[in-house]
Amino acid sequence: MDLSIIIVNWKSVAYLEKCLVSVFANTAGVGFEVIVVDNASFDGSGEMIARLYPQVKFVQSEYNLGFAGANNLGFGHSSGHALLFLNPDTEVTGSAVATLLDVLERKPDAGIVGAKLLNSDGTVQTSCIQRFPSIVNQAIDSDVLRNAFPKLHVWGTWPLLEKQTGPVSVEVISGACMMARRSAFEQVGLFSTDYFMYSEDVDLCYKFHRTGFKNFYVDEAKVVHHGGGSTSTNGQSHFSTVVMRESLLRFFTLRRGRFYAAAYRVSVVVMSTVRCAILATGLLLIRDRDIRNALSRWGAILRWGIGIDAVKSVSSARMG
Numbered sequence: 001m002d003l004s005i006i007i008v009n010w011k012s013v014a015y016l017e018k019c020l021v022s023v024f025a026n027t028a029g030v031g032f033e034v035i036v037v038d039n040a041s042f043d044g045s046g047e048m049i050a051r052l053y054p055q056v057k058f059v060q061s062e063y064n065l066g067f068a069g070a071n072n073l074g075f076g077h078s079s080g081h082a083l084l085f086l087n088p089d090t091e092v093t094g095s096a097v098a099t100l101l102d103v104l105e106r107k108p109d110a111g112i113v114g115a116k117l118l119n120s121d122g123t124v125q126t127s128c129i130q131r132f133p134s135i136v137n138q139a140i141d142s143d144v145l146r147n148a149f150p151k152l153h154v155w156g157t158w159p160l161l162e163k164q165t166g167p168v169s170v171e172v173i174s175g176a177c178m179m180a181r182r183s184a185f186e187q188v189g190l191f192s193t194d195y196f197m198y199s200e201d202v203d204l205c206y207k208f209h210r211t212g213f214k215n216f217y218v219d220e221a222k223v224v225h226h227g228g229g230s231t232s233t234n235g236q237s238h239f240s241t242v243v244m245r246e247s248l249l250r251f252f253t254l255r256r257g258r259f260y261a262a263a264y265r266v267s268v269v270v271m272s273t274v275r276c277a278i279l280a281t282g283l284l285l286i287r288d289r290d291i292r293n294a295l296s297r298w299g300a301i302l303r304w305g306i307g308i309d310a311v312k313s314v315s316s317a318r319m320g
Contacts, residue, residue, distance in 0.1 A: 002031040003101060004080030004182075007088050008070040011041040013048055015089040015226060020053055022091035030098050033057065037074040040064045067175065068191035068200040075190060083185055087176040089226040090117075096221040100179045103167050103218050111188075111213025112180050112205055114173030115221035116160070124160050125225055128174045129217045131156030132206060133199075133248055135260070139267050164219035173215050175201025176225045184213060194254060198240075199247035206255055238300035245304055269305035272298050 005023060009016050016036070023034060035057045038045050042060075049058045057077055061070060071085055082104055084097065096115050103113045117128035126146070131137055137154040151158045159168040178201060188207040191200050205215050245268060252261040279295040282288075 001033055001080040003033075003082045003084055003097070003179075004075075004078035005032055005034045005084045005086055005097075006071055006074035006078060007034065007036045007086050008039055008067060008074065009036055009041065009043070009045050009088045010039040010064070011043045012088040013043045013045045016045055017048055017052070019086065019088050019090055019092075020049075020056065022093070023086075023097070024053070026092050026094060027097050030101060032097075033078065033080060035059060035074045035077050037061060037070045039066075039070045066193070066196035066200075067198075068193045068195050071200075072190045072193065075185070078182075081182050082179060083182055084177070084179045085175060086223075087225065090176055091224040091226075092177075093222050093224060096223050099221040100218055103216060104179055104181060107167065107214075107216065109212075109214050110167075110181070110216055111184055111208030111211070112173045112178050112215045113167065113218055114179070114215070115177050115223040116217070116219050117174060117176060117223055117225040120224065120226050122224075125174075125227065126155075126157050126160060128176070128225075129157060129159060129170045130172045132171045132209075133202060133251060135264050135267050138248065138264065139271050159217050159219070164217075167216035167218050169214045170217045171209065171215065172202050172205045173217065174225075175204075176227075177223045178204075180204075180208075184208065184211075187211065188213075192254075194250060195247050196243075197247065198244045199251045203251055203255070206251075238297050241297055242300055242304045245301060265305055268301060272302040272305055276302055 007016065007019065020034070034053070036045065036049060037059045038061060040061050040063050046058050046060055049056050059073060059077055061073060065073060075083065082101055084100070100113050100115060104110050114128060117125040119125050131154060134154075140154070145152070146155060150161055156171055159170060188204070188211050192203050192207070195203060208215060249261055249265060252264050275298045276295060279291055279298060283291045283295060
């Protein structure tokens with residue numbers, strides 16, 4: 001078997017069906033299998049697969065194992081010498097899968113290879129590659145600065161802004177679409193289950209990097225990532241925003257040490273306090289819904305930073 005495509009589903013059956021349509025329509029010449037793990041959402045995905053794609057291996061998890069745990073479970077049911085971890089809210093296009101597989105096979109030092117991710121409207125999704133997180137790039141991360149200085153070294157997104165003629169070595173590949181060699185994935189110890197949601201892909205890229213592998217961005221391979229399809233239905237205010245900070249804190253604790261993680265948390269408190277003050281002032285001058293929403297979001301981040309919401313947010317994720 002050339003390739004095992006592993007998809008973790010959580011309340012995304014409509015996206016999942018479109019994803020499977022695109023996979024089977026755009027994998028000519030590739031020997032592959034598909035494993036779908038339903039992460040205890042029981043959303044009818046099993047019935048849909050049995051009806052439309054009986055060749056797909058469906059694994060029903062009785063518990064929400066998180067992104068890492070569910071992908072590791074899918075890996076346990078796979079047999080391909082290459083692995084493609086694919087979000088259910090993606091659609092592969094053209095020869096993207098074959099192109100990624102070709103790069104992986106041609107580059108023995110490749111850890112992870114990833115595609116150019118496109119938004120639903122066809123624009124480039126800049127989150128498909130990035131630098132490893134640091135206090136600096138997290139503190140200054142904002143749409144204003146990214147738009148003003150798109151090639152700034154701290155973002156690590158410059159390959160997206162220039163036409164590439166071959167694979168480019170980058171630090172982080174998005175977990176929405178990442179391909180790895182089976183033997184290398186086993187060598188680095190699979191996905192780390194220290195995370196429940198977010199930063200698992202960053203951590204995996206870091207483990208490959210630390211082991212001596214390189215992670216490659218492949219401009220020629222294009223995958224549409226509708227984004228947010230698996231998390232937008234949870235109905236929890238600022239859930240993703242807070243859990244993302246929790247996961248980054250865990251990454252810094254595991255990979256940079258407790259002192260660095262503590263410094264990161266302090267930086268979050270400082271930056272969120274500043275932003276809340278600016279947004280509150282703006283709201284007094286302009287009664288704008290976007291400003292109000294941004295203030296609410298940064299207020300949630302501030303509460304997490306001082307230790308109010310962290311445990312509740314992660315517990316909610318596990319219960320969901």
